Amino acid sequence: MTSAPVIGVVVNPVAGLGGRVGLKGSDGPEVQRRALALGARPEAAQRADLTVRQLLSLAPEVELLTVGGPMGCGAGRVVHRPAGEPTGAADTRAAVRALVGAGAGLLLFCGGDGTARDVLDALGPFAALPVLGVPAGVKMHSAVFAHHPRAAAEVAAAWARGTGVRLAPAEVVDRDEDALRAGRVGARVYGRLTVPLLPARVQQRKTGSSADSPADSLGGIAAELAERVGPGALLALGPGTTTHAVATALGAPDASLTGVDVLRVRTDGTARLELRDARADQLLALPDTPWIALSPIGGQGFLLGRGNQQLSPDLLRAAGPGRLLVLATEAKLAALSGRPLLLDTGDPALDHALSGHVRVITGRHASAVYRLTD
Structure with missing residues (x-):
């Protein structure tokens, strides 16, 4: 009897919080408090829910593992609970390790570049476990994200079926949010994660543009x-x-x-x-x-x-x-x-x-x- 493919899902509940209110990111409790004071509304959970519903409609045989509380997707078996709220980067790292330990063969994380860094830190620089980001942050310049939640579901379903997907290393890139708010642009490559690729569903890494154009x-x-x-x-x-x-x-x-x-x-x-x-x-x-x-x-x-x-x-x-x-x-x-x-x-x-x-x-x-x- 063939076992069902196992996918772990973790959500950064504050990812993207600063986007609508022009804060250029959501890293750190103070920025998150400011975003909420300006009227920001969390949207990561909604994007994770869209991904999971689409995934289960495409591949109902998938076994989902997830996290309790706001870091979970509302479906699947809970294998880890954060210590409390609000959650932070350490909670994301702990959740990732728990999902992997429970048998996840593919990890879906919902967040932005900062969340991708947390996943990289949890898995280590040479991890072979396939990972795919559901875009929910502000910047998302890394090459580990699907184009949108529906695309993430399509890639995950193809991985579960074992059809049309190849695995490849993809760069995790992040920017200094304080520098961004001051109008300075700079990015750093932090490492690589293994990503399942499906044509026209997973984004490229951001590259330089036309600042040097005539x-x-x-x-x-x-x-x-x-x-x-x-x-x-x-x-x-x-x-x-x-x-x-x-x-x-x-x-x-x-x-x-x-x-x-x-x-x-x-x-x-x-x-x-x-x-x-x-x-x-x-x-x-x-x-x-x-x-x-x-x-x-x-x-x-x-x-x-x-x-x-x-x-x-x-x-x-x-x-x-x-x-x-x-x-x-x-x-x-x-x-x-x-x-x-x-x-x-x-x-x-x-x-x-x-x-x-x-x-x-x-x-x-x-x-x-x-x-x-x-």
């Missing part, structure tokens, strides 16, 4: 953007080196590198910074529905759902696809090697509605049509 290319994108939205328009500009260079070209060098900013376009084609590092509630309270200009994450291709959760589903629906503008140099698009731009807004119906082909502004009077998918 100034005339970025200046051309800025001029085209200003003309497209028109004088007097409000423009919500997403994070990243490309968008920051565009803001500088528009005459707003004080725009943040790592947050969502609101600019007002002037009649001369420049722009004035009206709101720096905006939260989701502030964006919804703007007097006019803004245009939204974003650049995909280098190497990964994510347009929404990685580091720009301030752009909530409510705002995106209000703006509509016609006010969503994509900015990228030709070199940045070429670096994707034909892979599509990706969506993970937290609302699968919205992701599906936004999917299709979009026109990417690549310079002055220059654009490319590119696929956008959930």
Whole structure:
């Protein structure tokens, strides 16, 4: 008799807490308290639940192991309980070891880059146990995450069936959140985890983007953007080196590198910074529905759902696809090697509605049509 495949599930209940409120991460009790005070709501449990329900519908023969309390997925056999609440990194490490000790053949963890580091610490640098992240953090630059919860379920089900999946090492990368909040960007590779790969379901590691692109290319994108939205328009500009260079070209060098900013376009084609590092509630309270200009994450291709959760589903629906503008140099698009731009807004119906082909502004009077998918 063949035994059922065993999958362990652990949830970081505060993962992503700082995203909607513009805190650029959720590490540490003080940041978590501040996020809650600003109105943040935990979303990791919901994303874990979506993954587990989809997984069990695809592979009902799977045996699930999980953790008690808020670190669990609400299904499966509980094999570990944290000492108390709130939970932290030490609890994640203890839970991972307990799930492995109880026989998990695949570990699903729901969190962000910080949680991936905790899993790496628990398993050790040479662990062969396959691991897959359900994305629920703010940044998620590591190459250990599925594109979204549904993709995580599809990969886990394929692993359980033993079909179409190969195992490969993937880098765990994390950034200094304090540096991010100060506008400095830097990342470090902490190690590698073994990840089950299924085509178009597991993300790439973030790579450098177009900060070194010619100034005339970025200046051309800025001029085209200003003309497209028109004088007097409000423009919500997403994070990243490309968008920051565009803001500088528009005459707003004080725009943040790592947050969502609101600019007002002037009649001369420049722009004035009206709101720096905006939260989701502030964006919804703007007097006019803004245009939204974003650049995909280098190497990964994510347009929404990685580091720009301030752009909530409510705002995106209000703006509509016609006010969503994509900015990228030709070199940045070429670096994707034909892979599509990706969506993970937290609302699968919205992701599906936004999917299709979009026109990417690549310079002055220059654009490319590119696929956008959930």
